[in-house]
Amino acid sequence: MKPYRPSNKVPGTGWVWLLALSTLGGAVVGGVIAFVARWIYLLLIFPALMEFTSGGCTAIAVKKGKVRHPLVGVVFGALTGLITYGAFHGGEYFFTQQSFSKQIEAELGQEIDAAETNALMNAFLQEQTGSSGFLGYLKYSAKQGISIGRVGSSSDGLPLNETFTWIYWLIELAIIEAISLAMAKPAVEDPFCETCAQWYAEGQRIGTVTNDQSEIFLNTVQADQMVQAATHIQTRTVPTIPRLEVDLRKCPGCDQGEVALEVQRYSENKKGEGKRSQVLLGMLSHRQTLQLTEAIPAPPGPDNSESGTSQAG
Ligand SMILES: [Zn+2]
Structure with a gap:
């Protein structure tokens, strides 16, 4: 029996579907989770949401856009995972910026220009981590460490130090990528x-x-x-x-x-x-x-x- 060989064709509408769903789907899901995570981060559930929306978005784009190119499907599966996870951390960075400027305003008792508070935050991150902006924020968050605990438990959970926080993030990203690819690949290799x-x-x-x-x-x-x-x-x-x-x-x-x-x-x-x-x-x-x-x-x-x-x- 001969294997099915995809024709490696991507129609113009296919590119539109892929670009729209990978960027929008990834950004929306990552952003919403970052928003909710300000109050509670549901271990396993939030990463699972990111995995399945990332894989699902690519699979839907492949089906709707009639994408028959395995490499294109796989690349967009990986890209969607990256955008989703990037949007999650980017969203957290954005919300931290917001609360930082509110704090400064509360302390000084007057409104401050957003550019000024951003400059203050960047100076702080630069001093603490040697980098400013998003990278400085990630480094600073890792330095603070995250803690892994059961949802709803009263204890603070198991704290992770800087190295393990980076490793934890990499594992989270790797799992999101793996599930995303596992969902995108069969969709693009389906007979057409x-x-x-x-x-x-x-x-x-x-x-x-x-x-x-x-x-x-x-x-x-x-x-x-x-x-x-x-x-x-x-x-x-x-x-x-x-x-x-x-x-x-x-x-x-x-x-x-x-x-x-x-x-x-x-x-x-x-x-x-x-x-x-x-x-x-x-x-x-x-x-x-x-x-x-x-x-x-x-x-x-x-x-x-x-x-x-x-x-x-
Ligand atoms: Zn036919």
């Missing part, structure tokens, strides 16, 4: 019909494969032995978990194009929550599609118990 300029439709289930037959099934598909691969597929949903789910995906606009074969692994955690992950996505010719679908064995009779209960592990 170049004739109709449409994304392929959702998959139509042709059957499932038990876990103990999944390896041989995947191997035979990869080796283009579709008739043999089909013998491992069962039209009913096999009760064993994990299992493979086998779907065919077509262009909604035409019958001419190739058919995409998508195989996902369905598993459940201890709480019974299901999770699907793609294990295979490739293109089938018309002939291969027929071979595969026609060779799937008919479902067994009602009293025909499952044979071959082989021991796993």
Whole structure:
């Protein structure tokens, strides 16, 4: 089976979608979180919000803008993560500037020009950290350290020193980037019909494969032995978990194009929550599609118990 190859095309509207959603989405989410964080910073929840909006914005822009260039998708996924996290710290810097000038005004009992308070703050940051502006602010915040604690707990939590604060920020950024890319990449590598300029439709289930037959099934598909691969597929949903789910995906606009074969692994955690992950996505010719679908064995009779209960592990 040959892999799906994206056409590396980005229409003009695609660039507009990417630029608009990565900059606006990232700036809005980062800015709002910085605003709320003046009162409370929700550990894990706020970074998760930044991760999923960053990845979600890129994925939506890719879909709406019909972006079929993996490198462009990945670069914008990374860029959106960077903008989101930058907007969060930039927002905090902005709000700190605001409260700093209010403090100065309260102390002096008179209104002061914004340029003057900014100059005062910069002089302070320069003296404390050797840098002014945003960089000086980041360095100063790191020097103060942040504390990691449970939300709502009365204690101040675990304080982090300067080095660990930088490391903590880098980890936060790395996680945001990782999730953002993990969401952007599959969106941009999804099958697209170049004739109709449409994304392929959702998959139509042709059957499932038990876990103990999944390896041989995947191997035979990869080796283009579709008739043999089909013998491992069962039209009913096999009760064993994990299992493979086998779907065919077509262009909604035409019958001419190739058919995409998508195989996902369905598993459940201890709480019974299901999770699907793609294990295979490739293109089938018309002939291969027929071979595969026609060779799937008919479902067994009602009293025909499952044979071959082989021991796993
Ligand atoms: Zn089509």
